[in-house]
Amino acid sequence: MKYLLIFLSVLFLIACGNKYKQAKKEVAPGSKSIQVSKSAELYTQARKDEFHAENYWTNFNFRNTQQTEQLFINYIDLLSKVPLSTVVKGLNNMMDKAEADSLMFACFVSLSEKYLYNPNSPKRNETMYIAVLERILASSKLDKVYKIRYRHQYNLALKNRPGKVATDFRYTLVNGKQGTMHAIKANYLLLFFNNPDCGDCKRVKQQISISPLMRSLQQSGALKILSLYPDKELRIWYENYSLVPDTWINAYDKGALIESKELYDLKAIPTLYLLDKEKRVLLKDAGFEEIEHFLQTNRV
Numbered sequence: 001m002k003y004l005l006i007f008l009s010v011l012f013l014i015a016c017g018n019k020y021k022q023a024k025k026e027v028a029p030g031s032k033s034i035q036v037s038k039s040a041e042l043y044t045q046a047r048k049d050e051f052h053a054e055n056y057w058t059n060f061n062f063r064n065t066q067q068t069e070q071l072f073i074n075y076i077d078l079l080s081k082v083p084l085s086t087v088v089k090g091l092n093n094m095m096d097k098a099e100a101d102s103l104m105f106a107c108f109v110s111l112s113e114k115y116l117y118n119p120n121s122p123k124r125n126e127t128m129y130i131a132v133l134e135r136i137l138a139s140s141k142l143d144k145v146y147k148i149r150y151r152h153q154y155n156l157a158l159k160n161r162p163g164k165v166a167t168d169f170r171y172t173l174v175n176g177k178q179g180t181m182h183a184i185k186a187n188y189l190l191l192f193f194n195n196p197d198c199g200d201c202k203r204v205k206q207q208i209s210i211s212p213l214m215r216s217l218q219q220s221g222a223l224k225i226l227s228l229y230p231d232k233e234l235r236i237w238y239e240n241y242s243l244v245p246d247t248w249i250n251a252y253d254k255g256a257l258i259e260s261k262e263l264y265d266l267k268a269i270p271t272l273y274l275l276d277k278e279k280r281v282l283l284k285d286a287g288f289e290e291i292e293h294f295l296q297t298n299r300v
Helices: 002-017 038-042 045-055 068-079 084-098 102-117 126-138 144-157 199-210 212-220 235-239 254-260 288-297
Strands: 170-172 178-180 188-193 223-229 249-252 271-276 281-284
Touching: 045 068, 045 084, 068 084, 068 102, 084 102, 084 126, 102 126, 102 144, 126 144, 170 254, 188 199, 199 212, 199 288, 212 223, 212 288, 271 288, 281 288
Parallel strands: 188 223, 223 249
Antiparallel strands: 170 178, 170 249, 188 271, 271 281
16 A cells, blocks of 8 residues: 555656646736736735636646646645635635546646645645645545545644644653643643754754743743653653753653554644643644744734
8 A cells, every 4th residue: 555655646746747748838827818807907906816816727728738836836825815715716626627637637636735735845734735635535536545645634634723622632741740731721832742853843942942932921821832752762852851941841742642643743843733721723733933923913
């Protein structure tokens, strides 16, 4: 099964990169390919963005084209400016049209995973990817075996969504004592899933440590930080224990149950969640800058 999924991923990349190499150049959707009516000239910029998002792929040839990847990137940028209902409608429309050709459909599946799901993508957007995944799972263009990968991603993506109460878990301190995440009392709780041997984890830890806002909120008791090591091998955690600020709750997941039971989607480390006092998810898998901005804007 593992090799089948790898083969599928390679096939998708080929679909995007090779089949259409010699294709005739198309007019880019979202620009001259869409003739906006005169009445649309009176729309606000926001309404114009919605109009283009809904009609971006209107004159796109889903059987014979090149530039697909750049057009997809431009479309994701456009979707970031419109309401969620328009995002879902636009992505559904895109995937519906892509089904005209099996390899093109595979290409759009691959591009969606690359840009909307990959943890290293600056355009990563779980909400958009969920919409695409729902369309993938409903499609007749992919065999059930091929859908296993995407069904797994879909099930993980639905866990701990913003607005939902985060899944509780037990953590263990260096002295062996245990506690539960839900029992931590604070207006805000920052979950910092990390590995002390990870370069990005060190960078984010430094950002949090030197942030005047984070320090101020901790001193007032409004914010608590739970630094959690999620892996089984504890040697590296013990060796680096003293490098974590003593104002943080520095703990590990005994038995690595969070990962083995897939309580949280930890496809990359570090992973940050910001929770409110009721342990509802405010920000999921967010960057430090996004979290700091939220706390600054909603400071209590």
